[in-house]
Amino acid sequence: MSSSHIDVKTSAAAAIVPSQKQQEFDVSSSNTSLSEKTQQGESSIGQDQGTQEPEETIDVKGEPIHDLDNPEADSATPPPMFHKPPPRQFLLIMIALALCVFLASLDQIIVSTSIPAITREYNSLNDIAWLGTSYMMTSTAFQPLYGKVSDIFGRKMTVLFANTVFLLGSAISGWATSMIMLIVGRAVAGIGAGGLMAMVFIIMSDMLDMRERGKYIGMVSGIFSLSSVIGPLLGGAFADHATWRWSFWINLPVGAISTAFIAFNLDLPTPAGSFSEKIKRVDFYGSFLLLASVMLLLLPLSWGGNKYDWNSGIIIGLLIAGFAVAIIFVLVEWKIPNEPILPIHLFKIRNIKATYSSVFFSGMAFFGIIFYLPIYFQVILGESATIGGLETVPFVFGIVISSVGSGIWVMKKGTFAFFPAVGNFIFMGATALCILFKETTPRVVTVFVLMLCGLGVGLTYQAYTVSVQSAVKPKYMATVTASIQFVRSLGQVFGIAIVGSVFNNKLEESLLLSFPLSPGRDILRVMQDYGFIKTFSELDQAAIYRSFVHGIHYAFYCSVAFCALSFLAACFIEHKELKTRKDMDKPEITIDMA
Template structure:
């Protein structure tokens, strides 16, 4: 008899077993199932409950996206009103992005412990508090920076929890189509932010850039308690606090903050070789390294799961997400600045000028989402998106004082199409290459990497622009103070005679500075394309395996319990491709009882089954694991997809099998990394799973000493 229980699987290392996994990534064998897809598209449609959650997340995501970009066209006016410099204006944007990025992984981990709804409400509250400090309270840049930093923490929590909640309630195959609602809100807010900010500056005051947030905050604080009702296992506050990875969070957040501050100071506020720049970078790097070591070897419940990074495909996708955020925010900050500084357009007009990118980014993202859902494939969109983005970035280099409207509009259209494709494909790609149990954390890590790229992009973009412009000004015989006050100097420049040599030379310096930024993001896009070629094909046909369930929702859990009318067929017999040829394997039951340590980790539904050799049956109530010569435990999803394999050290490769007594190990013909470690993003595919097949029962002599085992059936497809 096989055992399905309402419990969670812990990584195989927790019980001291190395792991073998079978995928195309670990074998040179051609597997047609990876190309065709093991399972048919899941027929899942959201109920009104899911739609309500999606709408709520879309509304507050729009607010966060607006706030992240609304200051782009406001910075010159803001610097003047608060008696600041270009550096102060630079930090007005960077402080928000920095805190937004560094706190996201920790907030996602806290939501696993304290609840999705609770952390989402805290995030909205922090965003509201930060908004209050920025306007109407702020009268100096010091108060303004504090407000923006608090806003960033709240905004980062809203972004990452939106990703995590979608992974809780929507199956992966359908996720691109429905997450497009949030992507549209994010994209719409990102591109409309500069336009709305410009309108406020021209017709009201920059403070309205923050007043506009209050209605959204009120809506979020009302709707989240009503609709975002994700339930999980109850526990005491003391036990929850004990689970928090305080040491890892402190090291990571502190280290990354120090690193980003150093990067942001370099070449802008201090020289790159100065102690003020090098010191924070070194201290920050050491802090992040210590955090990683702690997460791997010391943390009881790491907030940075090592399992997220044990696949080359996952690492490549995370790097691509970081570079996409880097490129996007460099463009969002410096393309509108180009229109105000070189074309002498108003903030409103500069916001309107990026509309060509807006009008194609949204349709591009939506179409990509629909095609990805239909095909069940995502790599084509990642590769195509990077090629188009690289072309768009390269064309930006052509922008100068004489560029015609048709030319720059076409360039922005190309840029928008590429990024629209990447917004969807990278997000879904990282969840496809990850274990189904890590879907929420993987989505949160994607959001973090993109936000980290945004904060680095603004910092590096500002440094590149400033230093390239200073060099050009020096060659033209103009003071470098123009570059240090580039936003403020635009007003004086616009008042000069068009034939004034100083104006002409200054414009050339601005254009050269912008080109430095555009060359940087072009090189980044090209590098990202080649990195994306590492990403392998993984199936999108995965169910949900989360500790959190939406009340009244239509979750498709993985695995599903079979109906009581299922037919018992002991033992089940399957065939699958192997490097030693396709062969059959007989399955018997694995004894994981109700006392198993797996069942207390996070209460998600997992199936454990495995093969045993013929000797030494003994159920260990301490570990919850039946000890034998060799044991293999499988984590199963609907339809028989094996998402990870736990292999005992005594197990042998199929090529070494010599008799029927080795029945349990005949299966391992398809793998090349039998002795490898746990890889949750790897999958093994069975050729056939028959409806109603039961795994087991054991021969009578295997039942001795096994307790707390409940019969159940393999999920059908």
């Protein structure tokens, strides 16, 4: 006697509503029994207008297939409706999104080479650190808020708001008449920049199905990396040949183009409801607590080892306060709001936990490399800021190649889970090779190693985003997409603080050992003013360069450790099926032989 059970499931391009009708037929013969169940469903009206989800589907054995209490249920299903515009309109939108990413990431680093000119004009050296800190704090803190806000008010309105705020901050910075006004402008620009970084990936996810996203996310990620090279070059050129204010004014025409393209071409559904109804849905408690915790944590990470010692009371107090507020935030999000900024139950999902952990440590490793490679080229090899910036081009070139290539792979094959682990393993090995860099390292070696670093980093970019998006239901897509940018930024901040502290301590230790008789610790001046090295004899300069090499090697040791942690976390990312539009239009037939 044998029996066959055949499940026939028909899935439309939208979510299936609860089963309305089930029919069962039993056909008996001498040795065959057939049981068949048919489900009927109807399409939802789209993700932005609300998606109805099945309560439960029963297979032929009477066992539930879906469990709505499990946030991972239906996790591999893409959003029920994609809104990809016609080719010309899509091209203009993608250009606008690319410009958004370029400007937001460019503004993060372009000011670094303008600092000497700014300090000369305002004679305010003590406040100069706030130019980077104010932008970094607001851009990082506001990123996770934009995901939920875009669910409530709509993608188009949210990204236009972010663009407008960013341009307003750039205008304030460009026409600043004092250091305080400049710092305020940078903080305002950061609020907008955080939204731009988050909304770009959310909008692409609304327009593209799971497989298509990888290719375009890879392209945009390459633009993000390119700006890290162009930024210092542009900032230095403006400061030397025009005015440092062009570092901010350049955002205005480019940002205006981006805003116009989005305003006239982006056409995504707007959630229903009046403005007052939408305001009531905003999680103000969670927003305030998240902003407070992030700022309380970022301030000591920015000040530690620079303005204050790490063991000072203000640094320790701010860190304790930051972690305490973060715990309160988690408790509030868990129990109070109906629509939390970051639903805590999502962290039960394996891919969410593994991906966020890997992204955090990858961000730490990335900035550990990108911040100290210019020091190697400019201080140890004695190259100009322009040439030193160009030396990192192989790194960016590697990112572009692998991010676009892996995106095409995802589009064609539908697999992504192995990319984060492979990418971090390559990045870890290449970073370990950076430890071999010395004063006499041939240029061909540095080019090869940096390209290898870029290849490793690029493999992870699009896979991380696809990993979290494929692990949750459509209604959480914007939330997890915005959060992954937030986690990456937070990792970068922690990486800068930790690696910077290790580098400074090891450099100081090596300098004091090499120059034990230096009066009044004058030798430590070279840590703040690299040009001071040229005042020493050639023999002493060689010893100073060896000390810098020693310190940079320890910075790379830290990055290797962070890469290893990121690799371990990435090994726990599991595969999720990535469906295309064609797959979703076909009936899915599963045969289970018992």
